Amino acid sequence: QAVVTQEPSLTVSPGGTVTLTCGSSTGTVTSGHYAYWFQQKPGQAPRTLIYDTSNKNSWTPARFSGSLLGGKAALTLSGAQPEDEAEYYCLLTSGRGVVFGGGTKLTVL
Amino acid sequence: EVQLVESGGGLIQPGGSLRLSCAGSGFTLTSYWMDWVRQAPGKGLVWVARIKSDGTSTSYADSFQGRFTISRDSAKNTLYLQMNSLRAEDTAVYYCASLPPGAWGQGTLVSVSS
Numbered sequence: 001q002a003v004v005t006q007e008p009s010l011t012v013s014p015g016g017t018v019t020l021t022c023g024s025s026t027g028t029v030t031s032g033h034y035a036y037w038f039q040q041k042p043g044q045a046p047r048t049l050i051y052d053t054s055n056k057n058s059w060t061p062a063r064f065s066g067s068l069l070g071g072k073a074a075l076t077l078s079g080a081q082p083e084d085e086a087e088y089y090c091l092l093t094s095g096r097g098v099v100f101g102g103g104t105k106l107t108v109l
Numbered sequence: 110e111v112q113l114v115e116s117g118g119g120l121i122q123p124g125g126s127l128r129l130s131c132a133g134s135g136f137t138l139t140s141y142w143m144d145w146v147r148q149a150p151g152k153g154l155v156w157v158a159r160i161k162s163d164g165t166s167t168s169y170a171d172s173f174q175g176r177f178t179i180s181r182d183s184a185k186n187t188l189y190l191q192m193n194s195l196r197a198e199d200t201a202v203y204y205c206a207s208l209p210p211g212a213w214g215q216g217t218l219v220s221v222s223s
Contacts, residue, residue, distance in 0.1 A: 048211025
């Protein structure tokens, strides 16, 4: 199965913009990977922010958006809030199943 | 309100078996692809298994093929994960999830230790 890579950690200033990426060892990430993005805070279950590359759930704050960027899936946070500090995981689907990335620890500082 | 509630976790000795359950409320499991995902203490999320919405197909991460079995009971609206030959490294919180649309349970802790 593919290895999915994410930045281990990123820092963003309050009100700032940051982009997290999700790459695949098999090559370019496309819409056919149906990329997901999840947010997880300590002691809590993950929460789905983005599905199928760019679709938002009803509970997803408008400041989060998903896209394909430079051959990877991307999660952009515009106007970071202190409550956005969390671990973020991406997920890619392939014909052989599903693979999570290792997670990005996002600090809002 | 959509809810997924896992149960069945606990302390089990190495080599033992355990069956986890995931009950849906406000949510018909048979309408969606359902997944099991686990998270070892202090580690990231790991996909375990998936069952297709019509129940005709299952898939597993290589690490769990042959040891874990995903299934469901439509009448009980419940998803299961049968885990055999458990090892210390299987210690984790196990979540059920539906991807899409993105619903998650709260998780159940499995501890494998003598």
